[in-house]
Amino acid sequence: KNQVEQSPQSLIILEGKNCTLQCNYTVSPFSNLRWYKQDTGRGPVSLTIMTFSENTKSNGRYTATLDADTKQSSLHITASQLSDSASYICVVSENTDKLIFGTGTRLQVFP
Amino acid sequence: NAGVMQNPRHLVRRRGQEARLRCSPMKGHSHVYWYRQLPEEGLKFMVYLQKENIIDESGMPKERFSAEFPKEGPSILRIQQVVRGDSAAYFCASAQGADTQYFGPGTRLTVL
Numbered sequence: 001k002n003q004v005e006q007s008p009q010s011l012i013i014l015e016g017k018n019c020t021l022q023c024n025y026t027v028s029p030f031s032n033l034r035w036y037k038q039d040t041g042r043g044p045v046s047l048t049i050m051t052f053s054e055n056t057k058s059n060g061r062y063t064a065t066l067d068a069d070t071k072q073s074s075l076h077i078t079a080s081q082l083s084d085s086a087s088y089i090c091v092v093s094e095n096t097d098k099l100i101f102g103t104g105t106r107l108q109v110f111p
Numbered sequence: 112n113a114g115v116m117q118n119p120r121h122l123v124r125r126r127g128q129e130a131r132l133r134c135s136p137m138k139g140h141s142h143v144y145w146y147r148q149l150p151e152e153g154l155k156f157m158v159y160l161q162k163e164n165i166i167d168e169s170g171m172p173k174e175r176f177s178a179e180f181p182k183e184g185p186s187i188l189r190i191q192q193v194v195r196g197d198s199a200a201y202f203c204a205s206a207q208g209a210d211t212q213y214f215g216p217g218t219r220l221t222v223l
Contacts, residue, residue, distance in 0.1 A: 004153075034211075036214075041216075041217075042216055042217070043115070043202050043204075043214030043215050043216050043217050044154070044202075044214045045214070046211050046212075049211060089153065089154070098156060098159070098167065099144075099156060099212065100156075101146075101153040101154040101155070101156075102153055103151075103152060103153040104153060
């Protein structure tokens with residue numbers, strides 16, 4: 001069964017600190033992996049997208065890594081800000097159309 | 112260029128009533144996806160449509176749920192005879208071909 005698992009389920013950090021979120025998947029065949037940010041009460045917003053051949057992708061303070069051999073991805077957030085408080089969702093494409101969503105990591109950044 | 116628009120943002124229905132959720136994709140996007148998100152759970156794929164065609168409805172419940180994306184106008188997700196278990200956030204996403212999906216703000220359905 002195609003699955004996407006994320007850890008930790010929730011995370012609290014202080015403003016200015018770094019953090020890393022993990023994603024493991026069993027989706028096959030694999031097309032691409034995306035990280036989305038979902039603010040409370042809003043729809044998800046795409047942060048990064050990586051294909052099979054890409055190992056890392058950055059978007060400002062967000063850096064995503066992908067190890068297609070071990071089927072693991074991470075999202076590293078540098079110098080966290082209060083506005084980073086949100087759910088971060090790992091999404092894996094089984095093909096180019098169907099997305100399989102993880103349940104997300106809920107991040108809270110405190111001042 | 113306005114983003115994906117969904118309305119209403121909040122919808123309250125009594126058991127047995129019908130719910131109609133609307134989604135207007137981004138300009139130029141011809142692919143629409145509907146997802147359901149239950150509290151504390153991830154988004155679950157429901158249906159994928161292109162103009163006037165249902166491409167993949169493998170995530171749609173077999174009964175009471177239907178979706179359409181007419182040639183003119185928004186995509187509609189219709190839930191007949193709603194039950195309490197239908198209470199959830201329903202998100203629509205649009206894409207230009209096999210590309211990044213852009214999500215709308217969602218419709219929160221509450222069934223009393």
